[in-house]
Amino acid sequence: MKDHPPPASAPSPFAALMTVTNRPDTVFMRGEGSWLWDDTGRRHLDVVQGWAVNTLGHAPPVIAEALRAQADRVLHIGPGFHNDQAVALANRLVALSGLDRCFFTNSGAEANEGAIKLARKYGRIHRDGAYEIITFTNSFHGRTLATMSASGKPGFDTLFAPQVPGFPKARLNDLASVEALVGPGTVAVMLEPIQGEAGVVEATPAFLQGLRALCDHHGLLLMFDEVQTGVGRTGDWWGHTAPGVRPDVMTLGKGLGGGVPIGALLAREAVCCFAPGDQGGTYNGNALVCAVASAVLGAVAAPGFLENVHARGQQLREGLERIGARLGSGPVRGRGLLLALDLPGAGQASHVAEVLRTRPGDGVLVNAVQPQRLRFVPALNVSGDEVALLLDALDEVLPGA
Numbered sequence: 001m002k003d004h005p006p007p008a009s010a011p012s013p014f015a016a017l018m019t020v021t022n023r024p025d026t027v028f029m030r031g032e033g034s035w036l037w038d039d040t041g042r043r044h045l046d047v048v049q050g051w052a053v054n055t056l057g058h059a060p061p062v063i064a065e066a067l068r069a070q071a072d073r074v075l076h077i078g079p080g081f082h083n084d085q086a087v088a089l090a091n092r093l094v095a096l097s098g099l100d101r102c103f104f105t106n107s108g109a110e111a112n113e114g115a116i117k118l119a120r121k122y123g124r125i126h127r128d129g130a131y132e133i134i135t136f137t138n139s140f141h142g143r144t145l146a147t148m149s150a151s152g153k154p155g156f157d158t159l160f161a162p163q164v165p166g167f168p169k170a171r172l173n174d175l176a177s178v179e180a181l182v183g184p185g186t187v188a189v190m191l192e193p194i195q196g197e198a199g200v201v202e203a204t205p206a207f208l209q210g211l212r213a214l215c216d217h218h219g220l221l222l223m224f225d226e227v228q229t230g231v232g233r234t235g236d237w238w239g240h241t242a243p244g245v246r247p248d249v250m251t252l253g254k255g256l257g258g259g260v261p262i263g264a265l266l267a268r269e270a271v272c273c274f275a276p277g278d279q280g281g282t283y284n285g286n287a288l289v290c291a292v293a294s295a296v297l298g299a300v301a302a303p304g305f306l307e308n309v310h311a312r313g314q315q316l317r318e319g320l321e322r323i324g325a326r327l328g329s330g331p332v333r334g335r336g337l338l339l340a341l342d343l344p345g346a347g348q349a350s351h352v353a354e355v356l357r358t359r360p361g362d363g364v365l366v367n368a369v370q371p372q373r374l375r376f377v378p379a380l381n382v383s384g385d386e387v388a389l390l391l392d393a394l395d396e397v398l399p400g401a
């Protein structure tokens with residue numbers, strides 16, 4: 001077959017990439033901590049951090065060291081054999097979470113996919129074939145077919161129809177809406193302790209406690225998707241730490257790897273019903289990424305680390321509350337360093353994010369999580385000066401209502 005003739009105008013350098021989202025033309029080359037440099041040398045304060053992934057910021061030395069050391073030893077052995085890094089990481093996560101066993105994945109969606117399969121198997125063994133998992137409107141659990149079906153993101157129900165069945169939707173913080181869906185076909189309830197993609201919407205402690213009691217009463221599994229809230233993001237180890245509600249199953253992703261692709265599914269012993277052959281994946285428990293995740297957990301466990309998340313979270317929250325009061329917009333949402341600010345005008349968020357990115361001087365990268373809402377997810381080791389810089393930039397572009 002002959003090549004196509006070249007197009008008349010210069011092709012976009014991005015034409016070889018499938019279009020799945022809108023991105024600015026900027027190409028980033030290098031990062032350090034809270035800062036990112038593009039191919040023109042321009043510097044940006046990064047408050048997106050790979051979508052709440054880079055727990056320790058860009059290019060942290062502890063991760064570089066873990067990668068180097070592990071690359072010299074062994075990268076990948078495969079799921080047919082144990083490797084020391086996966087064993088060490090599983091033991092560490094079990095000790096930190098109070099859950100009993102762990103299964104590693106390559107992403108958050110894959111961890112949730114595993115949780116769904118575990119719940120369905122549990123339902124088959126213990127609950128007469130029950131397979132329905134109650135999830136919530138506006139929730140986000142990933143982009144595989146099953147996790148899109150579990151998600152309550154508007155549009156996901158028709159985008160790649162038909163959906164995977166078995167995910168009736170309740171309303172967050174409305175226990176009666178959950179109770180109304182419980183029936184003989186129900187095996188679990190799955191939710192994010194703070195809905196991230198929905199715009200940083202917290203499940204109230206009373207609602208989570210109510211869910212725990214409801215699940216205990218009906219023998220259902222309570223499954224927390226902590227892909228975004230886990231590993232220190234909220235100022236505690238887990239998003240469920242502060243409300244004090246223990247799950248039966250928890251999934252992790254994003255911040256666990258600090259920038260390398262790893263997720264995890266954790267569960268209580270009584271729920272761990274996978275038999276050999278039920279679940280797996282070529283790269284699951286890969287030694288390289290497990291070594292990095294252990295380095296991330298070590299850094300988060302270091303004295304003072306979570307205290308910094310609390311302090312910086314408080315500093316950012318107070319600044320955002322001051323700006324929100326001036327703008328006359330809604331309350332600041334979220335906990336720790338997972339925060340969101342409402343803007344007064346409909347559909348303003350992506351415009352404001354663009355103005356921040358292209359302002360004179362250092363650019364500032366923030367996430368327009370919803371049309372009218374900005375999300376702030378800095379590195380968990382962000383400094384007080386960097387938070388102050390972010391607040392100054394927001395003051396500059398949001399001068400007042």
Ligand SMILES: *Cc1c(COP(=O)(O)O)cnc(C)c1O
Binds near residue numbers: 107108192225226253
């Ligand atoms: C990002 C996210 C996911 C999906 O994780 P991927 O690594 O993108 O597959 C699932 N659940 C929540 C709560 C998330 O924030």
